[in-house]
Amino acid sequence: MAGRAATPEVIWARPERAGRGPKPAHSRADIAAAAVRIADADGIDAVSMRRVAGELGCGTMSLYNYVPRKEDLYELMVDAVSGEYELAEEAVGGDWYAGMLGLGRQTRAILHRHPWLVRVMSTVYGSSPNALRYLEHCLGVLDRLDAPYGTKMELIAMVNGTAMTSVANEIAVAERTRGLPWSPEQEQEVRSAYLAGQLAGGAYPRLAGMVAQAPPPGDADESFERALRRLLDSFRPEG
Structure with missing residues (x-):
């Protein structure tokens, strides 16, 4: 693969662009932002060096001068969205x-x-x-x-x-x-009815006791909280 190093390296320890030449046309922030836009719209499987290069208007091989591996691209993406924290x-x-x-x-x-x-x-x-x-x-x-x-x-x-x-x-x-x-709620209702039937037979007394004592299910926000x-x-x- 293009740009594959013989030993482990950290993308942050590399210059913004490997090699000599004119000032880089793109920054790591530009590349990360483009990749994040693609992933947000079409999922992580849609993110490729070719797709990101197309988003930026550059050649695929030239992108490897900035990001040697796809794993490095993922790291740039994770770091970019980690910057969204409001650290008061x-x-x-x-x-x-x-x-x-x-x-x-x-x-x-x-x-x-x-x-x-x-x-x-x-x-x-x-x-x-x-x-x-x-x-x-x-x-x-x-x-x-x-x-x-x-x-x-x-x-x-x-x-x-x-x-x-x-x-x-x-x-x-x-x-x-x-x-x-059907909706997730409709499927959950059907599955809950099936579970109730299984527990009613007496084969799972502890689970039946747990369900009997459990509070009514809340929404995902309440469960997380x-x-x-x-x-x-x-x-x-x-x-």
Whole structure:
């Protein structure tokens, strides 16, 4: 593949454009923005070096001078949308619970704006500029939580994981019924009726007890909020 390096490298450690010559016609920000537009409109599978080059009006091979690998392109995309966080300075050193609750909600909103993100997000991208900015801010929000940095990083990862899992499931449910003559709610109603019939036979007493005690199901926003608060509650100091 064009531009394939013999050893691992970090895209952020490279010059904006490899080699000599005139001033680059495009920036990494331009390239990332073009790729994000394509993914937002047509999904991550539609993102290719050829498609991005066409969006920018340049040759496909010339794009490799800026981005040597498609994996690097994904990293640029993830970093670009990570810049959408509103990192309020007043949250640093304040109420860590409220701060992380707000960040978790932002994460979920960003994932919904860019549904392709759940497929390409990776901890490998944790050293990108906006990822470092986000992590530094999160640790600042957690200043008043009496816990070692390792525990705080676990909390940040869990908040992100909760948002990722929530949104991935919502996307999967929506995709399953896309183009079908019924809605996700109608399918859920049919499946709930089937489950009720299975539980009524007595073969699953614990599940039947759980369903009997469960509160009425809320919408996806309520489910996420409940899960996020339970997670944060588990990190509250005892006593």
